[in-house]
Amino acid sequence: MTNNKTVLILGATSDIGIAIAKKFASAKYDVQLAARDATQIQALKSDIEIRYEVACSTFSFDALQYASHAAFFEGLTPKPDITVCIFGVMYDEDDALNDFALAERMINTNYTGAVSILNIAAKYYMAQKQGAIIGISSVAGDRGRASKLIYGSSKAAFTAYLDGLRNKCFKDGVHVMTVKPGFVNTKMTEHMPLPKALTAEPALLADVLYKAFTKKKNTVYIKWMWRYIMLIIKNIPEFQFKKMKL
């Protein structure tokens, strides 16, 4: 046990999760790594312990096993000061349109599972009158588009949930930050040709997220130009927008 604060990383096998875990460890936070298969994060745990000289522990966590979430959070010792919700899936949208099981899995991972675990964390933090929640949503949630029909709507719901949670938790001194990445170079996007200027590396995302967190920002776009790109996209009149291929 150290005197460091503790950060919980939900989705610790993800490229973004790994970068965020390392960033907080470099700032002397102890780290709790949670993933579906905890054996996948043992090497990261050792790396964090040796490289940053902080405590690091691993846990099994499946976003879709809602009934296990209360016991999972209960089992965390110490309780994390910050909970970062990173897990998410993005399936092919045509496949999801043709197979509701896939659409349902995408919605339930990106939204229902996140609500399930963050409700538990938020209730704990509100009772403690301290704590912070960071959610990785997406610019895809800023406006519904044909090319991101289910993924985008699941992220829109997650963004709205985080907005509401921030509003609900504020009076109890609990901060909620929404992170909206544009493109990030990860396993999720490795099959996609990404425009270099608009694409962030996970390490850049982690740097920007950490800095924004220390400044208690409410919403942060990564990279910064996405805020303006999405402002333009959100302001295209619907009669034009519906004819566009986006």
Ligand SMILES: NC(=O)c1ccc[n+]([C@@H]2O[C@H](COP(=O)([O-])OP(=O)(O)OC[C@H]3O[C@@H](n4cnc5c(N)ncnc54)[C@H](OP(=O)(O)O)[C@@H]3O)[C@@H](O)[C@H]2O)c1
């Ligand atoms: N990459 C981008 O361009 C981009 C842009 C905007 C937002 N995002 C968001 O960033 C987050 C991280 O994505 P990434 O790009 O780092 O992709 P990634 O490397 O594919 O990571 C996805 C993560 O979600 C986890 N996951 C999936 N289903 C889960 C479940 N049922 N329970 C627990 N964990 C589960 C995966 O764990 P397993 O190893 O067990 O599969 C993995 O850790 C996602 O929420 C994504 O939507 C990404």
